[in-house]
Amino acid sequence: MSREDYEIVIGLEVHSELSTKTKIFCSCPTEFGGEPNTHCCPVCMAMPGTLPVLNEKVVEYAIKAGLATNCEIASISKNDRKNYFYPDLPKAYQISQYDMPLCEHGYVEIEVGGEKKKIGLTRIHIEEDAGKLNHDDYGRGSLVDLNRAGVPLIEIVSEPDLRSSEEVDLYLKKLKSILEYIEVSDCKMQEGSLRADVNVSVRKKGQKEFGTRTEMKNMNSFKSIVRAIDYEAERQIEVLEDGGKIDQETLRWDDVSGKTFPMRDKEDAQDYRYFPDPDLVAIKISEEMKENIRKSLPEMPESRKERYINEYKLPEYDSNILISSKYFSDLFEGATKVCNNAKAVSNWIMTDITKELNEKELEPSDIPFTADELGNLVILIDKGTISSSIAKKVLDEMFKEPRDPQKIIEEKGWVQISDEGAIKEIVLKIIEANPQSVADFKAGKDKAVGFLVGQAMKETKGKANPQMLNKMFLEELNK
Amino acid sequence: MVVSKEEILHIAKLADLNIQENEIDEYAKNLQDILNFVDVLNNVDTDNVEETMGVISNSNVFRKDEIKEFGNRDILLQNAPEQEEGMFKIPKVI
Ligand SMILES: [Zn+2]
Numbered sequence: 001m002s003r004e005d006y007e008i009v010i011g012l013e014v015h016s017e018l019s020t021k022t023k024i025f026c027s028c029p030t031e032f033g034g035e036p037n038t039h040c041c042p043v044c045m046a047m048p049g050t051l052p053v054l055n056e057k058v059v060e061y062a063i064k065a066g067l068a069t070n071c072e073i074a075s076i077s078k079n080d081r082k083n084y085f086y087p088d089l090p091k092a093y094q095i096s097q098y099d100m101p102l103c104e105h106g107y108v109e110i111e112v113g114g115e116k117k118k119i120g121l122t123r124i125h126i127e128e129d130a131g132k133l134n135h136d137d138y139g140r141g142s143l144v145d146l147n148r149a150g151v152p153l154i155e156i157v158s159e160p161d162l163r164s165s166e167e168v169d170l171y172l173k174k175l176k177s178i179l180e181y182i183e184v185s186d187c188k189m190q191e192g193s194l195r196a197d198v199n200v201s202v203r204k205k206g207q208k209e210f211g212t213r214t215e216m217k218n219m220n221s222f223k224s225i226v227r228a229i230d231y232e233a234e235r236q237i238e239v240l241e242d243g244g245k246i247d248q249e250t251l252r253w254d255d256v257s258g259k260t261f262p263m264r265d266k267e268d269a270q271d272y273r274y275f276p277d278p279d280l281v282a283i284k285i286s287e288e289m290k291e292n293i294r295k296s297l298p299e300m301p302e303s304r305k306e307r308y309i310n311e312y313k314l315p316e317y318d319s320n321i322l323i324s325s326k327y328f329s330d331l332f333e334g335a336t337k338v339c340n341n342a343k344a345v346s347n348w349i350m351t352d353i354t355k356e357l358n359e360k361e362l363e364p365s366d367i368p369f370t371a372d373e374l375g376n377l378v379i380l381i382d383k384g385t386i387s388s389s390i391a392k393k394v395l396d397e398m399f400k401e402p403r404d405p406q407k408i409i410e411e412k413g414w415v416q417i418s419d420e421g422a423i424k425e426i427v428l429k430i431i432e433a434n435p436q437s438v439a440d441f442k443a444g445k446d447k448a449v450g451f452l453v454g455q456a457m458k459e460t461k462g463k464a465n466p467q468m469l470n471k472m473f474l475e476e477l478n479k
Numbered sequence: 480m481v482v483s484k485e486e487i488l489h490i491a492k493l494a495d496l497n498i499q500e501n502e503i504d505e506y507a508k509n510l511q512d513i514l515n516f517v518d519v520l521n522n523v524d525t526d527n528v529e530e531t532m533g534v535i536s537n538s539n540v541f542r543k544d545e546i547k548e549f550g551n552r553d554i555l556l557q558n559a560p561e562q563e564e565g566m567f568k569i570p571k572v573i
Pocket of ligand 1: 023150
């Protein structure tokens with residue numbers, strides 16, 4: 001038996017923080033950061049006698065997420081208590097949903113190797129986030145910060161339909177993009193607002209029953225998830241090939257060593273004793289409410305893609321990249337409206353902007369400048385005010401300290417020299433300073449012009465219009 | 480349903496309760512009484528009674544998504560046995 005005889009089966013529980021202004025059961029702000037325990041009140045700190053009141057936006061956002069992922073929306077739903085002890089959970093139970101989630105039976109479509117594949121969603125339910133444990137300077141105790149406690153989450157549970165780490169990566173990217181498009185979560189990975197519990201099992205190809213699965217909790221980087229799945233599947237296959245058996249257990253992925261380790265003692269099988277939260281009442285969702293939310297859904301990526309191909313005549317490849325993130329897509333549409341040059345805007349996003357984001361390990365949502373500013377940059381190039389090499393420097397500046405490109409080039413003195421008299425002056429000066437190149441040209445070496453243009457660009461710090469330089473050098477040299 | 484000794488120990492563990500060996504029988508008897516009572520309820524004829532999800536028949540009690548800051552950390556922390564840097568200090572958790 002070898003690796004190829006096995007099939008990997010992966011299921012995900014994705015937790016996404018909702019971008020509501022306030023927490024799920026109290027009016028404290030959800031804003032990230034802040035001094036410890038300053039976004040707290042007696043409710044989210046679980047003081048005796050306090051009562052939760054559900055934030056209506058949380059219900060709306062969860063239903064939105066359900067509709068955008070083809071789920072059936074419950075007409076009646078409720079909250080349940082999930083009981084366990086951990087110091088970041090002040091009530092000793094998490095308010096979640098057990099047997100009557102808001103959304104069920106959905107799917108998300110991904111494209112694997114050119115083929116469309118539906119990944120089933122078992123359910124989407126609402127719940128509250130836990131607090132954060134810090135360690136004190138002397139390692140003697142732990143410090144509890146409850147700013148995150150009570151921040152609303154949706155948990156999106158997939159069917160065991162995923163068959164490779166590549167499919168998982170595509171699925172997560174798709175899910176992230178959907179949540180961004182419908183504006184229910186800002187999906188900032190580094191702030192932990194999107195994270196996943198990953199279930200992995202393997203089975204021999206053709207075998208009907210699933211193998212025993214292991215779970216890796218709270219992973220917040222797609223790259224780590226992909227690595228962890230590959231490692232864990234390999235490990236399980238090895239154990240089975242050696243005649244061993246897989247223990248159902250929770251594992252911890254260690255990014256540094258690239259390995260998984262058992263996390264808690266196996267006898268402690270999870271037993272949360274769910275029961276309906278008596279402090280909260282039923283959630284009833286009318287057809288009207290559902291329809292109103294459906295109507296509020298924005299244009300989804302697939303439809304945008306169609307438009308980019310048909311209206312803007314962009315290649316499918318480009319369109320796919322643009323719709324991969326709502327932030328790219330919005331930036332593209334906004335900038336194109338300003339400058340009317342869709343292809344140029346698309347190229348800027350796909351090349352220089354993407355490169356800059358990758359280098360700085362930023363996400364599209366971190367782009368600091370506006371669509372108008374990008375549009376204006378393209379206008380400056382189209383009008384010949386700046387060359388494309390200067391434009392790259394302007395873009396750099398826009399990342400560092402976002403402001404209008406016109407202002408940047410004025411401040412920096414980067415306006416392109418397109419005045420014929422001025423260009424001629426430079427050309428004559430360079431010709432005089434480079435007799436050898438002139439001689440080369442006369443001897444038939446056409447390449448010499450390129451060198452002279454380069455010298456002229458250097459002389460003007462990239463500000464001269466290169467097409468005009470080229471033209472004028474040829475004129476002068478052929479005289 | 481009969482409450483076993485194992486059941487009592489399991490529930491005690493889940494509830495993080497320390498119970499003594501000689502208390503187990505007592506708890507088992509108490510819980511058994513409760514279960515017997517629930518059995519009586521289970522046998523009530525509810526054929527013509529509408530289903531409910533809790534003792535409160537209300538539904539859709541919501542809050543608007545508007546921030547109200549509590550704004551007094553000192554009061555929130557005042558009963559903490561120990562605090563440091565504005566946080567509750569507890570025995571070390573790995
Ligand atoms: Zn609060």
